[in-house]
Amino acid sequence: MRGRAARGYGGGHGRRKCYYLERVHPRKKSVAPSTKTETPAASPAAGAVASGTEVTLTSATDGAKIYYTLDGSNPTQASTLYEAAITVSEAVTIKAKAYAGGHTASDTMTAAYTIQA
Secondary structure, eight states: OTTEEEEEEEEEETTEEEEEEEEOOOOOOOOOOOEEOOOOEEESOSEEEOTTEEEEEEOSSTTOEEEEESBSOOOOTTSEEOOSOEEEOSOEEEEEEEEOTTEEOOOOEEEEEEEOO
C-alpha cells in the first residue's frame, strides 16, 4: 500500500470499526531557505587614493571567506583568498565576492581606485 496511510476513523457499522484510506502525497523535504552572504565592503571607499594605500575587505557575514581579483574578472572560489590588506600603488579595480557555509554566495563588489596626482 505504498503512498497510502490510514487517515481517520470512518465510524462503525455494528461492532466493526471502519477506517478509511486516502492517498497521501510523499512529503517534500522542507529545506530552510538559504540566506545570502553579505556583499564585501572595501575601506577606504573606491576613488582617488594616495599611492601605497591599503584597502581592507570585510563581510558582515560571520565566517565568510572573501575571494578577489585585480584583473577585472569576476571572482570565484578559485580566485585569490583575501588574507591581508591590498596595497594600491597604481590604478586598479578590485572585485570581491564572499562565501560562507550554509549561505549562497554574495553579490560581487566592485571598487575602482585611481592614484591621486
